[in-house]
Amino acid sequence: MIRVGIVGATGYGGRELLRLLLAHPGVEVVAVASTSASGEAVGEVLPAFRKLCGLHFETFDADSLAARCDAVFVGVPGGQSMAPVAALRAAGARVLDIGADFRLKDPALWLQYYKKEHTAAGLLPESVYGLVPFYREALRGAQLVAVPGCYPISLIVPLRPLLDAPLGATPIVADSVSGISGAGRTLNEAFHYPEMNENLKAYKLGVHQHVPEIEQELLNRVTVQFTPHVAPLTRGILSTITVRPEREFDPAPYYAAYADEPFVRVLGPGALPEVKHVRASNYCDFGWHHDRRTGNLLIVSAIDNLVGGTAGMALQCLNVMFGLDESEGLRFGGMTP
């Protein structure tokens, strides 16, 4: 049994991780830490876990966690994981950060997009970007994993294999629509139920913090015009990607390696994904369409932002790190309906 701890288990990513880990046959959750809920029973704070999890939330203590856990997940808001991750690493723990703090290799970009000095930049070189299909080998021995962001996963999975294709120099247009859980549980008038139900909007045009992450993992070989949107659903991201290639080409061969990926489903030309087919699952589905009238290649991808976009991907990383079957605890089809 792999013994794991979760720091910040009351947030949406942390809760979903706890839900998956408690059902994972090869994992034992031995500690959950929370600033706001320290001392309280998990089932009192999170009634969804009554009768399933007997733990109490504890105050964060890096040494104690490192001593008791084979791996520690950190799920705190962006900019707040630097300190606990550094402490956990100093105490010798293997860490999987589901936040943003260790994804960007360039601390200058971090400062620019997150408006905050990076206080643990020394750990960035050892951080492995936890997008399993591309970093599987590095993950096996990783001491620090930066679990990717949800929007980036929905874009990098379909785009990275195409980097050697004739994509053209025009910026790629990526319009992504997300469910509201992506905004986290912090109260905000924008996400008060009557304000967001039956609503649609775009936000953070041109300045979203996932832009440099997306481009870094596309090896800085393309420019991406990323526009995020929110729609009235809880979970899911649908990304529509418009590429202006130099000439028409067949994407299928570029995706050949995905045939062996357990959680990437290449739907092929003319087949389009839907959020419902990946809901509550770890899959990333995508398909494409050539528009001969315009000369563009359109790719559409879908993930569940909290599973395939966060907690499921984190769990897949854990499975790789500890040599378990990569699909353990994740063999769920999309929940439809």
Added chain:
Amino acid sequence: MIRVGIVGATGYGGRELLRLLLAHPGVEVVAVASTSASGEAVGEVLPAFRKLCGLHFETFDADSLAARCDAVFVGVPGGQSMAPVAALRAAGARVLDIGADFRLKDPALWLQYYKKEHTAAGLLPESVYGLVPFYREALRGAQLVAVPGCYPISLIVPLRPLLDAPLGATPIVADSVSGISGAGRTLNEAFHYPEMNENLKAYKLGVHQHVPEIEQELLNRVTVQFTPHVAPLTRGILSTITVRPEREFDPAPYYAAYADEPFVRVLGPGALPEVKHVRASNYCDFGWHHDRRTGNLLIVSAIDNLVGGTAGMALQCLNVMFGLDESEGLRFGGMTP
């Protein structure tokens, strides 16, 4: 490995069963039958299961299923399982029917509420009502299990232990609100998205087919005024039960046996359940409130109609029938959000 088959896997109950069974470590799904999809790959018909299930839908053949399966689930619309269940039983299969046809012990009530002659009434005596907390022993050797209806589960779980309490003679009022998946996948203008989104309604007042099932499993000792409603959500049932007791009494002792039930969570006085805390889980949560002003006892219960109300309960029955750990494949907390 328990080898199972599913007849009618394209309906909502069947899909959810397939989702749970494919992730169950002790079960192998060896056959899926469907009238509408015979010959097609599961992943083509149900894209949520691409890359996870390599089966093709087959035409229903009772002998073949009985030969290959340790147990067969039947998930077809009400009134349509009599025939396949009878055929499967004749072929020697152990059967779990997630439909309604074998729940009522009295074929006259069946005729009255389902408007159809029962063509396999001879099997009713052997049918075990699959509400695990009350029929665990009978389930161990059961050859035919009638998995309970979703509304009945939400009412019988909190009410049956109270039958020896001073409930009074006034009919119990049970107002239940369900998500739309409970209506199944058959197209109906009432459940066309723009007709049902932002809508609320009551339906089938006084004549819902679950009335006799509820009262049968309350041992015909109380009358229940059951009024079902639909609200714009996909999954979940919330039942509000108003009891007019002869005198105030403490329900807690009556629920003592539930302390050992893995999927019943007694929240106690003043604590109320929410659908989100049971979503995508097998739990039934309930709490209560004495209103001293009126003299009434109010009980509120919550389940996920497709898991705790159908597929999860069916899987728990299977675990009991085959001596597996009763929680196997079901150790999920509520999916919040």
Added chain:
Amino acid sequence: MIRVGIVGATGYGGRELLRLLLAHPGVEVVAVASTSASGEAVGEVLPAFRKLCGLHFETFDADSLAARCDAVFVGVPGGQSMAPVAALRAAGARVLDIGADFRLKDPALWLQYYKKEHTAAGLLPESVYGLVPFYREALRGAQLVAVPGCYPISLIVPLRPLLDAPLGATPIVADSVSGISGAGRTLNEAFHYPEMNENLKAYKLGVHQHVPEIEQELLNRVTVQFTPHVAPLTRGILSTITVRPEREFDPAPYYAAYADEPFVRVLGPGALPEVKHVRASNYCDFGWHHDRRTGNLLIVSAIDNLVGGTAGMALQCLNVMFGLDESEGLRFGGMTP
């Protein structure tokens, strides 16, 4: 042109009132007051009204409002309208309070349910309960109108005509389900989008502040077991009322007077209302069913909580007060879809 002012126009009731009043051909909105938005343009604070309303929010000043307005609407949270209403009345203004402070005639009940001393109890005798079908005459000369609560409207309209029918002594069970706008715009984790979407719950069992209002307007001749619920929609209330009459009786004759009510639609036996048919309209629809098996009478009613349950009813009161056609500005059928 009737000149009106609105105090508290940024809340949900106030916004809806502003929306209706700006479209009313016989009304001119001359002032909007808001504590939080004083000095700002309406269109900046409420972008829905850009290019339609050129006013700026002003600081509340009772004398100024009384001088400029023929009538002033007050739409502030429960317990906060006593002071501004008293000031406006002292300044000579005719006032319509869409809040709760002047609905209960008994200040002791106010204290019990609202947990606060009533500081303007001297105005309670002059306050007219603004349920038009029952207080039309009093409204014509009213100086102070207490616009009814949304849940009470959905219950009093179908029940008050039955007070002389053989209703029986058993408390009436009223299970109401409301959209989330009823909870107002104050941020609350319970109504954060991902917490409430796909959720259902009951709340304030036995203690909801609308209980004494409902019973007062049922002339304290019946006891009502009122249980409110919330469902994931923005607008609408569906109330299911279970009456245990002494004997079966025909409700239709009791409702004869509603034939002339412009906004009450009696659907009759066997016909049930839906929220969609009253959405964004001022109608209250209801129908009923006798359950001969149980002896109960079931009544189901539907309103839009923000129009027929608040702003529309307030506007209808205004029309009556100033001798306009009662339907002016309210001739909208339900918005479906």
Added chain:
Amino acid sequence: MIRVGIVGATGYGGRELLRLLLAHPGVEVVAVASTSASGEAVGEVLPAFRKLCGLHFETFDADSLAARCDAVFVGVPGGQSMAPVAALRAAGARVLDIGADFRLKDPALWLQYYKKEHTAAGLLPESVYGLVPFYREALRGAQLVAVPGCYPISLIVPLRPLLDAPLGATPIVADSVSGISGAGRTLNEAFHYPEMNENLKAYKLGVHQHVPEIEQELLNRVTVQFTPHVAPLTRGILSTITVRPEREFDPAPYYAAYADEPFVRVLGPGALPEVKHVRASNYCDFGWHHDRRTGNLLIVSAIDNLVGGTAGMALQCLNVMFGLDESEGLRFGGMTP
């Protein structure tokens, strides 16, 4: 009073038109025709209009309608209005078609995108495209108005004034997200509530029938890569438009003429629209952002597809045709919440 008739009043566009027309002080609805509901009372078929509309649906009769009506609205599915419109025109009626059949000036494009011969192509020259800001003069005397499509309105309003700006030759990318009412009331498994709730998808990539309409009304001077999507809400369209201009330019001066348009709200740079601010209103809101990093201009627009995108625009056309105040019956701010 302008006397109007509606052919096809049971569809979603027709219902909304009926709702607006019944409340319009200068219009009298004298006839409603419906193939499916002929002979039935409006209030029976559409309970939302009980007690408000005393008409019965009648069988379509062009001569009778022409004799009784000053104008006739036709709201039938795409490809089915050619015949009734031609009959109404032959009978001398002024017609407003809210369907697609008279929008494209080129019958070859009609055939290509609608897969059907145009049987009334002779009327295309007299048809006026009812986008009021651009065809106001022509509408005054129009005998046949083709009310624009919903997606086209959301794109043409922000883009057409920019045609003389340095837009560049790269196809404009328009990713639009629509509520489900846009798909109409025809039953379809894709829009069965449990299939579409909590879902997102793109559809008709590169082949949507609105493509030629959009480009025609952008005077065939730009190419538009239009990708429509659906999200789980009933009403609203949000369009995100990515333009790759030759060089950065200020859009504001190009929009100067919109200052006088009653229903176009130019939010300016850095200000973004939301569907909720236009819900149930006739407004088209839009704003923009220059992304200096990529060199792109991003424009985001919002409409209510059934009001500003269909029935409201049709009513505004009617007001223009008959010399009424253009805003009559349409002075509604967005319904928030």
